[in-house]
Amino acid sequence: MNFETILGSVDFLEYLRGKKATFLLSASVTKTCEIPNISQAGIPGKLFLTPTLDAEFLCLKEVRSLEDIAQTPKGVPTPALITRAVHELKPFSNIEILDLGLDVKPKIDYFKTHSFDIEPSLRIDDGAKIDAMAVFQAGVFFASNYEISDDYIILAESVPSGTTSANASAKALGYSCDSYFSSSFKNNPSDIKNKTIEGALKRIKPDDDVFTKLSNVSDNMLIFNAGFILGSTSKDLKVILAGGTQMATVLLLVNSILESMQGEINSSNIALCTTKWISEDENSNIKALLEQLSFPINAYASDFDFTESAHPALKLYDQGEAKEGVGCGAALCYAAINSIDKTELTKKIESFLG
Secondary structure, X not given: OOEEEEEOOOHHHHHOOOOOXXXXXXXXXXXXHXXXXXXXXXXXXXXXXXXXXXXXXXXXXXXXXXXXXXXXXXXXXXXHHHHHHHHHHOOOOEEEEEEOOOOOOOOOXXXXXXXXXXXXXXOHHHOOOOOXXXXXXXXXXXXXXXXXXXXXXXXXXXXXXXXXXXXXXXXXXXXXXXXXXXXXOOOOOHHHHHHHHHHHHOOOOOOOOHHHHHHHHOOHHHHHHHHHHHHHOOOOOOEEEEOOHHHHHXXXXXXXXXXXXXXXXXXXXXXXXXXXXXXXXXXXXXXXXXXXXXXXXXXXXXXXXXXXXXXXXXXXXXXXXXXXXXXXXXXXXHHHOOOOOHHHHHHXXXXXXX
């Protein structure tokens, strides 16, 4: 197993080889997921459960808020399986959950769940109704006061329909992003997404500031993690944003907030890690999103795939039916720099499916 460098240099990730990581999962619900057929990140009609189930499986190797793991209508299992498999072969020092607006709280003991009294955000085409400044400040405060004994943080996400709110956020902030965003579907339901995004952008006024725009069209995970990134720089924390185009949007939010405040950031301790399925996706362009940042960023993609698996559900990943989530791209890069064997990892993932 290895990784490729999308942007920046190989130095950052190589420096972390063999070092210890804390894994933080930002779990959140945007009611945008209730729009029919907008996402397949879970069970139709129960997408609000996806981040809850992901948190449970990541921590416990079982789900407790439903009978079985979340999978798409086509049978693609959650990428939480990949992240959990990596954890079993080379454990993260710590796993913690950030509750950024969940409908159902994970049924987890012992594992730390941080609550910020944040409610799930509403549909972006009806107005997300987020207090973006408050959520952002919560992220800044949390990172500024967060203590770890490990070498770096892997900051992941689970937000069904999150690519739609991310796309809307990027557009609202003026970035070029047509056809740049990935989807949980092989065939991106662009008509549904575009209609939703257009409805959201109608709420934006020309003189709205950054936080007013985000309050209307964004989601809690994006805003909180933008605050977390800025807060982390005050403590010299090394942070890997674990995800694809949603985590790229977190950096775009950071970029716009800094520009609005005429601020700067030392981004040398920040990187983004994603999957091969994102970096090679013909229907999105994460590199083009990251190249619009005013600051340099290191970005990497794992080369892991399921060529060594015969399991039909896992083969769907290689066919484009799922691409990222629950930090699996960063977990796979972590596996690469900790000498986890591809065959061993594949067998571990398969073992979860029976």
